[in-house]
Amino acid sequence: EVQLVESGGGLVRPGGSLILPCTASGFTFSSYSMAWVRQAPGKGLEWVANIEQDGTRKYYLDSVEGRFTISRDNTKNLLYLQMNSLRGEDTALYYCARVAYSYGPFDSWGQGTLVTVSS
């Protein structure tokens, strides 16, 4: 069974940093592109970033580029989102998601980890 488990969320002050790990299991992690998708309270889904299978290519939402870094460790089946210079508008539930195939759907999702940016 495919499982994605996010952790690392919490309350952080504006300008602060946080790193979100996502632990993957039940599939060959290194064979899939992975992504982070967020959802602000009461709002819709927003794609944040994705990373290709070998970690060489990464893509970001314009509003997080330069502040967030997506990375992965294929030896440990871990996906990460390093978030710096956090802003109030980054407050959201952050989901780790698997990309089924190139330009395919996000076919597996974690349950999310909540990040709250507030003073």
Place this chain on the structure above:
Amino acid sequence: SYVLTQPPSVSVAPGQTATITCGVKNIGSKSVHWYQQRPGQAPVVVVHDDSDRPSGIPERFSGSNSGDTATLTISRVAAGDEADYYCQVWQTSDRAVFGGGTKLAVL
């Protein structure tokens, strides 16, 4: 910026057919994926690549995509279908975009 437009809400009586649209110029040239999100839960794919259904998704869920509009159709709607529905595509820049979401209410 690339914006996928969905109606904020759709209401339908049980047993009837719900139609949820997702629009942007020339969306027919892209593959559209649809997600169902029930309250407090993670999204689930209900239709991928315009009209394909993952295993375990009822045949009542179907999709189409042409011109400037993609459509998710749910036939014989039941109370359990009440949820938020999102369309999603990949831009040529390898960035994903979601629609704003549609809340389906079963009257």
